[in-house]
Amino acid sequence: MRKNNILYRIIIFAVITLGIFIWNFKARIDSSSKSIGINITKWDNFYSGSDIHFYYLDSANENLLKLKTKYKLDKIIDSKLDQLQNSMKIMDYINKNVKAESTSMTSDKTTLAIMEGAFDGGKISDSDYTTIYEESLASVGINVRRGVLRSTDNKVKGKSYFNVCEIWSDKYNKWVMIDGVNGCYMKEKGIPLGATQIVDKGIGKLEIVNLKNASKYIKNMTDYYESYSISVDNNKYGELKSNSKVAYLKDKELPKIETKEGFIQPTIFVNDPKVFATSPKLQYVNAAKEKIPTLILAKKDLKNDTKSEQYFTIGAFMNSYMLPDYFISVNGSDFIKVDTFYDLKIIKGTNSIKLSRDGKTLEREVVLEK
Numbered sequence: 001m002r003k004n005n006i007l008y009r010i011i012i013f014a015v016i017t018l019g020i021f022i023w024n025f026k027a028r029i030d031s032s033s034k035s036i037g038i039n040i041t042k043w044d045n046f047y048s049g050s051d052i053h054f055y056y057l058d059s060a061n062e063n064l065l066k067l068k069t070k071y072k073l074d075k076i077i078d079s080k081l082d083q084l085q086n087s088m089k090i091m092d093y094i095n096k097n098v099k100a101e102s103t104s105m106t107s108d109k110t111t112l113a114i115m116e117g118a119f120d121g122g123k124i125s126d127s128d129y130t131t132i133y134e135e136s137l138a139s140v141g142i143n144v145r146r147g148v149l150r151s152t153d154n155k156v157k158g159k160s161y162f163n164v165c166e167i168w169s170d171k172y173n174k175w176v177m178i179d180g181v182n183g184c185y186m187k188e189k190g191i192p193l194g195a196t197q198i199v200d201k202g203i204g205k206l207e208i209v210n211l212k213n214a215s216k217y218i219k220n221m222t223d224y225y226e227s228y229s230i231s232v233d234n235n236k237y238g239e240l241k242s243n244s245k246v247a248y249l250k251d252k253e254l255p256k257i258e259t260k261e262g263f264i265q266p267t268i269f270v271n272d273p274k275v276f277a278t279s280p281k282l283q284y285v286n287a288a289k290e291k292i293p294t295l296i297l298a299k300k301d302l303k304n305d306t307k308s309e310q311y312f313t314i315g316a317f318m319n320s321y322m323l324p325d326y327f328i329s330v331n332g333s334d335f336i337k338v339d340t341f342y343d344l345k346i347i348k349g350t351n352s353i354k355l356s357r358d359g360k361t362l363e364r365e366v367v368l369e370k
Contacts, residue, residue, distance in 0.1 A: 037258060037310070037370060038257060038258050038310065038346060038368055038369070038370050039256075039368070039369045039370075040254050040255055040256065040257065040366065040367070040368055040369075041254070041350075041367045041368070041369050042365060042366065042367035043254055043255055043269065043366055043367075044364060044365045044366070045269070045294060045295050045364045045365070045366050046269055046270055046271050046272075046294075047246075047268045047269065047270045047275070047294045047317070048270070048272055049275070049289065049290045049319075050274050050275045050278060051286060051287055051288070051289060051290055051319055051320055052232060052246065052268070052275055052278075052320055053232070053241075053284045053286070053320045054145075054230075054232055054233075054234065054278065054280065054284075055232070055233045055234055055235040055238065055241050055242075056138075056143060056144075056145065056234045056235055056280050057134070057135065057138035057144070057234060057235050057236070057237070058138075058235065058237075058238075059138055059139055059140070059141045061237045063110075063111065063112070063135070063237055064135055064138055064139035064237075065139065066112060067111060067112060067115070067135055067136060067139050068136075068139035068140060070112070071093075071115070071136070073090065073093075073136055073139055073140050074139075074140050076089050076090055076093050076140075077089055077090065077140050082169060082170065082171040083142050083143075083167055083168065083169050083170060083171070084167065084169050084171065084172075084176055084185070084192060086140070086142065087137055087142060087144075087165075087167045087176075087178055088178070088185075088210070090133070090136050090137055090140070090142075091133065091178065091180045091183065092183075094129075094132065094133060094136065094180065095180070095183055097118070097119045098115075098118040098119065098124065098129065098132070099118070099121075099122075099123045099124070100118075100123070100124050100125065100126055100128070100129035100180075100181045101123055101125070101126070101181075102125065102126045102158060102159065102162060102181075103125075103158065104123045104124055104125040104128075105125060106125040106127040106128055107124070107125075107128050111131055111132055111135045114128050114131060114132055115132045118132065126162055126163045126181045127163045129163070129180060129181050130146045130163035130164065130165055130180065130181075131146070133165055133178075133180045134146045134165050137165070137167060142167055142168075143167065143168035143280040143281070144165055144166065144167050144168070145165070145166050145175075145230050145231070145234045145280075146163060146164070146165050146166075146230070146231070146234070147163070147164055147165070147166055147177070147195050147228055147229060147230045148161050148162070148163055148164075148228070148229045148230075148245075149161065149162045149163075149164060149195065149199075149224040149225055149226075149227070149228055150162075150224065150226065150227045150228075150229065150259070151223045151224055151226050152226040152227055152249075152253065152256060155223055156223045156224065159260075159261060160259045160260055160261060161224070161259075161261070162181075162221070162224045163181075164177055164178065164179050164180070164181075164195065165177070165178050165180060166178070166194060166195055166230075168279065168280050168281070169192065172191060172192060173279075174192075174194060174277065175194040175195075175276065175277065176192040176193065176194060177193065177194055177195040177198060179221075182211065182217060182221070183210055183211065184208050184209055184210045184211045184217065185208075185209050185210070186198055186203065186206045186207065186208055186209065187206065187207045187209055188201065188205075188206050188207065192209075193206065194276065194277070195228040195248075195276075196228055196248045196273035196276045197273070198225055199225050199226065199227065199228050199248060199250065200250065200273070202222070202225065203217070203218055203221060203222055203225055204218050204222065226250075226253075227247055227248060227249050227250075227253070228247065228248045228276075229245045229246060229247035229248070229267065230245065230246055230276070231244075231245055231246075232244045232245070232246060232268075243265060243266060244265070244266045244267065244268055244296060244317070245264070245265050245266070245267040245268070246267070246268045246270060246275060246276070247267045247268070247269050247270070248270055248271070248273055248276060249269060249270070249271050250271065251271045252271075253271070255267070255269045257297055257299075257368075263299035265298075266296045266297065266298040266315075267296070267297075268294055268296060268317060286319055286320055287319075288319045289319075290318050290319045292318070292363050292364070293316040293317060293318035293323055293326065293355065293357065293363065293364065294316070294317045294318065294364065295314060295315075295316060295317075295353065295355055295364050295366060296314070296315045296316070296317050297312050297313075297314055297344070297366075298312060298313045298314075298315070299311075299312055300312055300313055300343075308347060308348050309345055309346065309347055310345075310346045310370065311343065311344070311345055311346070312343075312344040312345075312346060313341050313342070313343060313344070314328065314338075314341065314342040314343075314344050314353065315340065315341050315342075316338075316355060322340055322341075323340070323357075324339065324340050325337065325338065325339055325340070326338055326355060326356065326357050327355070327356040327357065327358070327359040328342050328353065328354070328355060328356075329352075329353075329354040329356070330344065330351070330352065330353055330354075331350075331351060331352050332352065335354075335356050335359040335360070337359065346368055346370050347370065348370050349369070349370065350367060350368075350369055351367065351368040351369070351370065352365065352366075352367050353365070353366045353367075353368070
């Protein structure tokens with residue numbers, strides 16, 4: 001009788017263990033194959049111009065002056081060194097005092113408050129790290145912009161994006177990407193590279209500078225180097241000029257407006273990196289050379305969405321401005337005249353959005369599947 005009880009317990013234990021294993025395996029499969037609610041199947045809407053007015057942080061801003069003064073950042077740099085060398089000196093100073101990891105929560109505190117907490121031993125996210133690195137560099141007069149590297153599917157563990165900075169180098173006459181969290185930048189044939197160049201080439205083929213274990217970095221970070229986006233307006237302390245992003249994708253890649261974190265900000269997608277190469281030292285002149293407008297989609301408040309319907313706002317961008325009037329056709333309807341913005345309802349199934357400036361000639365088309 002006792003043997004039977006023992007055997008019975010073993011069988012029950014085995015069944016429970018098998019059940020837990022199957023449930024965990026199914027959960028992993030479900031998580032890795034989680035489908036995005038809206039997919040793009042056609043995007044005849046890539047921006048091909050270079051006439052975008054970017055805005056940057058001003059070193060004379062009082063917030064940056066406080067940051068520079070409190071942490072004596074101007075004493076760290078050397079006037080005999082170039083921007084990249086001084087950026088690495090600032091990075092080394094921050095990394096000696098700050099612990100950043102991608103799993104930490106992003107703060108809504110001011111940059112000074114984030115820096116104070118980090119210097120006191122608190123762990124910060126890669127987003128918060130990029131904020132303090134960006135503003136530290138800007139405070140000492142280095143032209144800088146923050147950017148987001150993103151995986152284009154769900155294969156990465158955790159979040160789908162990672163924050164970095166790019167600095168403008170007078171020596172190389174180009175933008176150079178620095179991954180401050182991991183303490184490195186990349187070169188090819190002795191020339192430091194910008195983020196769009198790295199996305200094109202892949203990090204496995206490049207020299208990764210300042211890292212002892214490059215193979216580990218390549219293993220952990222490769223999937224993030226699939227797209228890159230920057231803000232049109234990088235000057236967070238001025239009046240907001242634009243809430244749009246510009247995102248670079250490799251040729252033939254389709255954009256994604258929804259990730260596992262949710263919908264992205266309004267974004268102008270490009271597969272020609274020339275707009276990313278524009279020097280911040282050039283005085284902007286609107287040449288008005290663009291001939292075709294570009295559609296921009298912005299997600300509206302989620303509370304109005306249902307299982308069968310989701311709501312967006314559409315605008316048309318051209319020559320660095322939003323067009324005041326144009327025509328939109330949805331799912332084969334007649335073209336409707338639009339005054340700056342159009343309220344779009346995405347329904348289950350195929351959603352075709354067409355743009356025309358004269359109500360007759362098709363200039364752009366986007367197809368979304370829900």
